Amino acid sequence: MLNIYNYKNNDNKQNGDLSAKEQSVKTAKADVGRFEDVTGEFTKKQFEHSVWFSKHKVLLYKLTVGLMILLSLIFWGISLPQWGDYLINGIVADIKLGNDLVTFPDYTGIHEHYSPKPLQVAGVNTYADGVQSYDLVAEVANPNPNFIVYFDYYFTFGENKTPVQHSFLLAGENRPLVYFGLKGDYPNGVNLVLDNLAWKRVSTHDIKDAIGWQNDRLNFGVTDFSFTSPQLGEEGVLSNVAIFDFHNNSAYGYRDGEFIVGLMQAGSLAGVMPLKLENFKSQETRAIDLRNFTDNLLISDVQVFPVIDIYQKEAYLAPDR
Numbered sequence: 001m002l003n004i005y006n007y008k009n010n011d012n013k014q015n016g017d018l019s020a021k022e023q024s025v026k027t028a029k030a031d032v033g034r035f036e037d038v039t040g041e042f043t044k045k046q047f048e049h050s051v052w053f054s055k056h057k058v059l060l061y062k063l064t065v066g067l068m069i070l071l072s073l074i075f076w077g078i079s080l081p082q083w084g085d086y087l088i089n090g091i092v093a094d095i096k097l098g099n100d101l102v103t104f105p106d107y108t109g110i111h112e113h114y115s116p117k118p119l120q121v122a123g124v125n126t127y128a129d130g131v132q133s134y135d136l137v138a139e140v141a142n143p144n145p146n147f148i149v150y151f152d153y154y155f156t157f158g159e160n161k162t163p164v165q166h167s168f169l170l171a172g173e174n175r176p177l178v179y180f181g182l183k184g185d186y187p188n189g190v191n192l193v194l195d196n197l198a199w200k201r202v203s204t205h206d207i208k209d210a211i212g213w214q215n216d217r218l219n220f221g222v223t224d225f226s227f228t229s230p231q232l233g234e235e236g237v238l239s240n241v242a243i244f245d246f247h248n249n250s251a252y253g254y255r256d257g258e259f260i261v262g263l264m265q266a267g268s269l270a271g272v273m274p275l276k277l278e279n280f281k282s283q284e285t286r287a288i289d290l291r292n293f294t295d296n297l298l299i300s301d302v303q304v305f306p307v308i309d310i311y312q313k314e315a316y317l318a319p320d321r
Contacts, residue, residue, distance in 0.1 A: 116147040116199045119169065124155070124190050127271040129181065130293040135272055136162065136179040138192040142169035144199075146210055148311060151197045155179050157187035164195075168309055171202055171210040175305045176260055178272050202311075217310045219250040220259075227299050239291040242302060246277075246286045253281040253317030254308055261290060262303040270299055279317060 053060075122139040129135050136155045142148075149169050155162045162179045169175060177192065202210040224245045230238035242263065248254075257280040263271035273290050280286065308315050 116144045116149070119143075119149065119151075119194065119197075121192055124192050125269065126187060126190055127269075128294045129271065129273075132184060134182045134187060136182055136187070136190055137269065137272055138177045139174070139269070140169065140177050140192075141174040142172060145172050146202045146204065147171055148200045148202065149197055150200070152195045153177055154193050154195075155187075155190055156193055157190045160187070161193075167307070170214050170310070173214075175307070176262065176269070176272055178260055178274075180272075180274055214310060217250050217252050218306050218308065219248075220304060220306060221247040221249050222302060222304060223247065225302060229297060239293050240297045240299075242273075242288075242290040242292070242299065244288050244302060246288050246304065248280050248282055248284050251282050252310075253279070253284075253319075254315055255279065255317050256315075258307040260305045260307060261288075262305060263292070263297070263299040264301045264303050265299050271297060275304070281317060281320075 120141040120143055122141065124136070124138045127135045127137060138153075138155070148171055150166070151168070152164050152166050154164045162182065165177075165179065167177060207213045222244050224243075226243045228241040228243075230240070242261075248257075255278070257277040259275040259277070261273045261275050262269050263273065271292065271294060273292060275288065275290070277286055310316075
């Protein structure tokens, strides 16, 4: 038999239990605001932030996804026109570039414009420097302001030729090429032969004005020149005497300074002599005394031609300390 009394009582009891649980939840909710950390490891502010994040994490997730979608739309909006342009024009341009890379233009027509001009030989002369001894001299100029040239040279006369010598001419340089002391009879029909020419361009990125740069380093001068020739009636082995002071006016010293001294008469060469000055320091002056045994030699001045490759570090003296 159904006990209605007990059923109702049980129902009331359950209702009472539910009310107690609800009351507990409400009490718990109310207690969140009164949270106090007794350990000191988790502050009330941190607790409130954690509770806020827990309540809004779904909303934050949705906002993050929405922001990513928005950024993707912006980036695609920027890149799609570029991809479209590449599909329409870029592929054709890439094919053309590939074809250009495997073909080489013919520079024959413009090569002469960029290549160095040939050396200029003003003339070849023979000068006596003693009894049956001769100097063979060719005045050669490099007309190129941005090219140095290295080469071999020798002189021919009849079926004979001198030993091969190696030399160079700096940019824009004009200097005699000489073979000193050819023994024997006077040579006829002397010619200069230049061989194995190697041109080297002076980079304008390193040196804007090659000739000016060279002149600063090859700044030499002659003062107090005097020339004395043997007098008639004098006996013995007599020589012509050329005396002068030679100055290194540059800011550079040279380890093995080689020079060719041009014996000048009214602005023209009347003979040549070698000159070598070791350890020729900056701002130094050397007293030069040259002797020549050529008969009837008359000179009014000397011109000194340096034979120094100033583009080589080995040519310079180390600065004084």
